[in-house]
Amino acid sequence: MKGIGVGLLGFGTVGAGVFHALRNQEDVILKRTESTFEVRAVLVQNADKKRVKEVEPLITTRFDQVMDADVQVVVEAIGGIEPARTYIEQAMVAGCHIVTANKELVAKHGPELERLARNNGVQFLYEASVGGGIPVLGTLLHLLKSNRIYRVSGILNGTTNYILTRMADAGVSFDQILAEAQEKGYAEADPAADVDGFDAVYKLSILGRLAFGAHIPVPEVRRKGIRDVTAAELELIARLGYRLKLLAVGEQYGEMGPISLGVEPTLLPSSHPLASVNGVHNAIHLEGDLVQDVTLVGQGAGEKPTASAVVEDLCNLSLPVPRRSLDEDPLLLPAAESGGTRFVFLNPRNTGILDADTLRQRLESIGLTVEGTAVSSQGGAGLILRRWDPSFASVLVAELGLDLSNLTTRPVFGSQGVQADQQQQVGSGAV
Amino acid sequence: MKGIGVGLLGFGTVGAGVFHALRNQEDVILKRTESTFEVRAVLVQNADKKRVKEVEPLITTRFDQVMDADVQVVVEAIGGIEPARTYIEQAMVAGCHIVTANKELVAKHGPELERLARNNGVQFLYEASVGGGIPVLGTLLHLLKSNRIYRVSGILNGTTNYILTRMADAGVSFDQILAEAQEKGYAEADPAADVDGFDAVYKLSILGRLAFGAHIPVPEVRRKGIRDVTAAELELIARLGYRLKLLAVGEQYGEMGPISLGVEPTLLPSSHPLASVNGVHNAIHLEGDLVQDVTLVGQGAGEKPTASAVVEDLCNLSLPVPRRSLDEDPLLLPAAESGGTRFVFLNPRNTGILDADTLRQRLESIGLTVEGTAVSSQGGAGLILRRWDPSFASVLVAELGLDLSNLTTRPVFGSQGVQADQQQQVGSGAV
Known part of the structure; x- marks a missing residue:
């Protein structure tokens, strides 16, 4: 002993x-x-x-x-x-x-x-x-050593996940839920570290370093918080079959290849494994060339889960840490501006939004690929547009007679990815 | 090298x-x-x-x-x-x-x-x-060493999860989906190992051994397969807000205490983290005294995920395996017969089932605690009853004038557990 x-x-x-x-x-x-x-x-x-x-x-x-x-x-x-x-x-x-x-x-x-x-x-x-009690760093270091990890995505901040979950469920404003969370002690008096995404950026940067063997300085990680999310936007997102999460995504294109790291409010299809992670839970989805994908879900904070992670580290002090070379000057990619699916929120101040079907027809008539439209009783509207191009924003403004400041866009994550994965699984006969 | x-x-x-x-x-x-x-x-x-x-x-x-x-x-x-x-x-x-x-x-x-x-x-x-590519045994051995694990639950067999998912989505019979799965190569010509629960029992027995430090011989693990599940039953379960999964559950009551291990079709509330694990995915939910809970989800089979697990083991041959004493003669508990929440399926051959509200009133009038009732257009009905007691079966038979052979009951898992967990998290201010 x-x-x-x-x-x-x-x-x-x-x-x-x-x-x-x-x-x-x-x-x-x-x-x-x-x-x-x-x-x-x-x-x-x-x-x-x-x-x-x-x-x-x-x-x-x-x-x-x-x-x-x-x-x-x-x-x-x-x-x-x-x-x-x-x-x-x-x-x-x-x-x-x-x-x-x-x-x-x-x-x-x-x-x-x-x-x-x-x-x-x-x-x-x-x-x-990272991730409170979830043993994600140990998993990356010791249990996925032979895998080339090419994507890490996750819900890494419990406070914002709690706020977004409560806003969506109760249909009330960010300020109101934040005040409630502060009163109950779930959010700090100065909530910036959580709601502006800094906390998630720190954790993504650590995850990215272990997963990709590359160090991206914190100021270079893309970061967008949740202060501008409204209950009206969340209602439209739910009606379109999605959930909004403060999602952290890191990707590497080839071994020692360029890297993209960012945290921002992102839509997930309701069927996505991360979409049902609610309240103060954290979740990390790891994708590797051999294992395909592993998702870890657990308590992202709290006295006992955090103590669990610290004490497990103490128990593993004698475990040899595998060598990982560190690329200190990796090529950083900007956010993909075009090509993906994007959600567009036209906020309730806009007037003259038609019903959802007419809106879809009008957008299709000007050549947009529309996956979904929803119109709110308060006058706002939500669109899911495929093959997004930044020029669409001005097209929408012109066509619908909008003010550009009333238009918010968010990335949509994983819908085609998930379908492709399931296709692949089923196709490989791997049951 | x-x-x-x-x-x-x-x-x-x-x-x-x-x-x-x-x-x-x-x-x-x-x-x-x-x-x-x-x-x-x-x-x-x-x-x-x-x-x-x-x-x-x-x-x-x-x-x-x-x-x-x-x-x-x-x-x-x-x-x-x-x-x-x-x-x-x-x-x-x-x-x-x-x-x-x-x-x-x-x-x-x-x-x-x-x-x-x-x-x-x-x-x-x-x-x-266990669990294909999911590194669950490594997690138990190396990353949760200081935790007393008291419950392990999971979806451990991809074939049955695929069949139940397809049956629920397509509304067709077990035999039809099994034949389809066999034709496509997702199920074996002799499907007994999967659909009768043997495969899941093997995996649960291994998980239980690592989690609880106790060896339960395979024949002593409770086992019930999915052959008697019908599309009509699944339709009622969905309408009640649940999903049916072939769930493996192991529990230990106190360190070196008595153990319960069983595999059987079980209802999960749709909001439960394991309920959204569909198709050929596997998932394991671990509960420990310090970490609270960690869920691992991934590909339960297939050439690459399985190879990943084997190759990761090869890479970890030099890792010291922590000592775990093994209780070779632990006290085994039978399934809890009473006290929990139970789903009762009254199958369509029954006649005279009333509408859901009248059914609820009649059951409440004879003193049952009813959480939900649903009636199918084909004449069957589904009940969620709290504080279940085995004597309820004969009460139902007498009260509704049924044949006992037309009555199937299934355990309901995790609904109160999940709520209690969330309560606890929120209560601890742990965000």
């Missing part, structure tokens, strides 16, 4: 969750790993705050006292860039393994921290930074 | 898939594992059959020639018990690692083969035996 000393940085939701999990799972961990983990120091900002009795003797406000407490692993649960980054670097240099849940830090400084870890012969693990 | 010699037993769909995958993924495998795998012998029954040129020189019909070909791993892709079992035992004794896709063998003889592997210092890996 090996007793491994743990230094815990931070005692918020994640830190406290890890502390309790290490106690509650001690016997299981011992049985399966022949190790025990003992928290020997807990770094906090305010030592005077009342905490559970077992933690009190371990509390310190000084990082050097953590390092002096005979710790072999540092669990960083502070969040943000500084002082987390400096502490991690110092701990690595002192020969400590690092386990962290800090997506912003891993997204922005992952490559250099990994180099530092390698140079100091320590592990740097961060399963909890 | 290490060149590892592979002996391949069998060259059907799985064997050929592994052969081609090892060639196509060679560079990826080398990059990530610093190893190459070289197939040095291929055991077949009929050496005269025409095969791709690269395989011809490796073909043999004699197992001893495989063992003489400088192989360090044997991939068993024959299926069934004998001669697969004898070959595996001989290879282990000769110091070879084993990778197999053989669910029947692993379910029936896994514990003794694992002992033999341990005694000979070799690995015995079988990811491909």
